Amino acid sequence: TQLLEQSPQFLSIQEGENLTVYCNSSSVFSSLQWYRQEPGEGPVLLVTVVTGGEVKKLKRLTFQFGDARKDSSLHITAAQPGDTGLYLCAGALSQAGTALIFGKGTTLSVSS
């Protein structure tokens, strides 16, 4: 069974703090995607990482794909209340069009 373990499950911080969300698996992924999901809506893509060791930045968000392509992290610098939401990681086991395997998500709450 391929599993994608995401941690922490819940995170409550103050505005201005930094945080990191982790996504780990024993499986090797051809790519890993990070999504953000609002209640009652579909996942909205933040980034796709493909190459082992790859780092991508999206404003205050930094995404890293592990060298072995088994893990990834999302780091948010100086969190703002607008960052509040559910963050999902999802991995693809191959490029051949297979399903995404999702983590359970990290619910982030940033208070001002």
Place this chain on the structure above:
Amino acid sequence: EPEVTQTPSHQVTQMGQEVILRCVPISNHLYFYWYRQILGQKVEFLVSFYNNEISEKSEIFDDQFSVERPDGSNFTLKIRSTKLEDSAMYFCASRRLAGVYFTDTQYFGPGTRLTVL
């Protein structure tokens, strides 16, 4: 920016009834997916579809489920005889072809909330 659209946004049905959930994938995308998310649980893969046939399906996608691309724009998920446990958010996703390779990124629609009574 092109988006995946889904209708209806909310469907309420009686147990045992048939439902059809509709999706319009992004226009130049060729690979299509259905996922579901039971309340409070993670997103789960149901089925993928390419070149007018099912490419892969999960254990959840049993004989009660079917998919179809009836025309050049729509992609549907049919549940023949709904059960209480089919209540969930159903998401359609699509993926484009870049050159001779697919990109990995899947783009999701806003979902249909299915409630089975």
